[in-house]
Amino acid sequence: VQIALALYPGFTALDAVGPYQVLANVPGAEVVWCAERAGPVTDDNGLITLDVGASFADVPAPDVLVVPGGVGSRRFGRLGDPLVEWVRAASATATWTTSVCTGALVLAAAGLLDGRPATTHWAFADQLRALGATYTEQRVVIDGSVATAAGVSAGIDLALTLAARLAGPEVAQAIQLGIEYDPQPPFDSGAPAKADSGIRDLVLAVNARAEEAWSPPEPAAG
Amino acid sequence: VQIALALYPGFTALDAVGPYQVLANVPGAEVVWCAERAGPVTDDNGLITLDVGASFADVPAPDVLVVPGGVGSRRFGRLGDPLVEWVRAASATATWTTSVCTGALVLAAAGLLDGRPATTHWAFADQLRALGATYTEQRVVIDGSVATAAGVSAGIDLALTLAARLAGPEVAQAIQLGIEYDPQPPFDSGAPAKADSGIRDLVLAVNARAEEAWSPPEPAAG
Numbered sequence: 001v002q003i004a005l006a007l008y009p010g011f012t013a014l015d016a017v018g019p020y021q022v023l024a025n026v027p028g029a030e031v032v033w034c035a036e037r038a039g040p041v042t043d044d045n046g047l048i049t050l051d052v053g054a055s056f057a058d059v060p061a062p063d064v065l066v067v068p069g070g071v072g073s074r075r076f077g078r079l080g081d082p083l084v085e086w087v088r089a090a091s092a093t094a095t096w097t098t099s100v101c102t103g104a105l106v107l108a109a110a111g112l113l114d115g116r117p118a119t120t121h122w123a124f125a126d127q128l129r130a131l132g133a134t135y136t137e138q139r140v141v142i143d144g145s146v147a148t149a150a151g152v153s154a155g156i157d158l159a160l161t162l163a164a165r166l167a168g169p170e171v172a173q174a175i176q177l178g179i180e181y182d183p184q185p186p187f188d189s190g191a192p193a194k195a196d197s198g199i200r201d202l203v204l205a206v207n208a209r210a211e212e213a214w215s216p217p218e219p220a221a222g
Numbered sequence: 223v224q225i226a227l228a229l230y231p232g233f234t235a236l237d238a239v240g241p242y243q244v245l246a247n248v249p250g251a252e253v254v255w256c257a258e259r260a261g262p263v264t265d266d267n268g269l270i271t272l273d274v275g276a277s278f279a280d281v282p283a284p285d286v287l288v289v290p291g292g293v294g295s296r297r298f299g300r301l302g303d304p305l306v307e308w309v310r311a312a313s314a315t316a317t318w319t320t321s322v323c324t325g326a327l328v329l330a331a332a333g334l335l336d337g338r339p340a341t342t343h344w345a346f347a348d349q350l351r352a353l354g355a356t357y358t359e360q361r362v363v364i365d366g367s368v369a370t371a372a373g374v375s376a377g378i379d380l381a382l383t384l385a386a387r388l389a390g391p392e393v394a395q396a397i398q399l400g401i402e403y404d405p406q407p408p409f410d411s412g413a414p415a416k417a418d419s420g421i422r423d424l425v426l427a428v429n430a431r432a433e434e435a436w437s438p439p440e441p442a443a444g
Contacts, residue, residue: 021236047255150404151402179373182372183405186362
């Protein structure tokens with residue numbers, strides 16, 4: 001089982017590393033990080049740079065593909081973008097085409113979510129709807145071979161769900177125990193319906209500032 | 223507030239990236255990745271390589287230090303190891319000295335946990351006790367300026383707890399909502415008391431194999 005984790009400048013680190021930590025433990029899984037070009041790719045905070053080993057061309061037909069979110073994912077709007085093209089082509093043969101957070105906008109741009117139920121980060125529900133998907137307020141939404149997760153940390157729940165489908169519930173439970181995923185957040189404000197409106201406004205303001213501050217890296221010379 | 227995330231060959235990626243995703247959002251925080259030497263550092267699966275910008279010498283007095291776990295952390299047994307020495311020295315002036323998973327073994331090796339309550343990954347409780355700590359079966363244990371978290375994913379809960387101490391509960395709640403941390407794992411097997419003994423045995427066997435298979439990278443030339 002080849003599992004391709006797609007990166008691009010401005011991804012959100014936990015969107016990618018949460019699923020990675022689960023899926024790398026699926027017996028027999030070959031996990032491959034890929035991007036438009038092999039080489040370093042930096043996250044949306046500009047603070048994590050991952051060395052990516054493969055280009056999209058190197059991984060044309062993964063069994064599972066995972067597209068994380070992040071400010072960079074909000075800049076892919078059309079076919080012709082290498083990431084969107086790769087998702088569109090690879091999804092035709094993949095067993096699972098999946099996204100975390102605003103990675104769903106990339107799936108939508110690739111035409112995979114037209115009229116289909118899907119989820120994304122709560123703050124981007126309207127953007128997902130505008131791209132033709134039926135936004136569904138759930139942590140993980142599965143529709144045929146497409147699985148989408150809500151914001152950032154929801155990728156862990158998505159990946160455990162996938163692990164169970166790929167390798168059975170015992171393996172998924174062992175992976176959960178291995179990463180001691182028995183969450184006990186000190187607050188209960190992880191969903192918009194649970195948080196004060198002041199907290200929600202703060203998140204939206206921080207998002208808007210990050211969106212404005214981020215710019216894609218200069219294309220590599222040559 | 224300078225927050226130093228320490229890496230070493232054989233770290234577990236989610237141990238580090240979970241706290242990173244929370245702490246990077248603390249207003250005014252300067253997050254620095256550091257290691258024995260600046261440069262690439264690879265995780266315990268051999269699948270993620272992070273470009274680390276600073277050496278331990280570059281970050282002598284962070285306000286907060288975070289030591290992730292991973293198979294590599296089980297090889298640090300004594301003062302004289304650069305990571306252990308750095309933790310020992312930096313903790314003297316830090317507001318918070320923290321660990322995730324078996325990162326606690328590094329804090330213990332640095333002499334910080336003698337007779338103190340602390341936690342680690344459930345499968346390494348005996349090793350933590352052997353190093354002089356009072357193993358405490360909690361998700362996050364705070365004792366003075368030392369905070370330890372249980373296995374892997376517990377780093378997210380630790381970091382939200384720290385964020386609240388550093389910047390207040392509203393900010394911590396906004397960060398939680400920003401990463402949509404409203405966990406809904408598909409199974410309830412994230413703690414040893416909740417999982418079947420067969421699942422526990424499977425995890426211990428997988429851990430033992432990983433422990434045996436991993437070897438530290440050759441030291442860099444020069």
